[in-house]
Amino acid sequence: MTGDTRADAYRPRRDRLWFTRSRGYTVFVLRELTSVFVAWSIVFLLMLVDAVLGGSLPEFAALAARPWMIALNVVALAATVFHAVTFLNLAPKATVVRLDGRRVPAWMIQGGNHTAWALVSLLIAYVVLRS
Structure with a gap:
């Protein structure tokens, strides 16, 4: 049953670039798209x-x-770094850490996350590159 009602007649235009109106939306969409490169x-x-x-390392190389x-x-590395940085920057908004009854400042949570990321990356680089 397709009647010609007002609901059928009105179809709002779809704005396919809605996320370009705001920097926050653009970063959000880019972070979601970088998930493909993380995968x-x-x-x-x-x-x-x-x-x-499997013993096929020469073929893989x-x-x-x-x-x-x-x-x-190289593109995947850049996208993964962007994904990680923007994800870690969101941590203070998603996690409320209280110390002695007061909320820990956002910069301390971000700094801790980025420092832990850097230390783990350095450890992995050391293990991989020491040979």
Whole structure:
């Protein structure tokens, strides 16, 4: 039953670039889109683990050395860093930490998160690069 009612007649225009009206919305959408590159990073890591365990590391290294694969992984690294930084910057809004009855300032939570991230990254870099 399709009657010609006012509800059928009115169709608001869809603004496909709604998120460009505000910096906060734009960062939100970009952070969500970077999840695709975070997922690619996980897939690439699993491919590496499979190559190491399966004995096909030379074939994986040949694939990883291709220019398009290097470019994809550089973009994925940049997107993953953006995703991590914006995610860690949101932590004070999502987590209320109280110390001695007072709320811990946002900069302390952000600083702690970024410091922990940097220390874990340095530890991983040390383990990987020491050989």
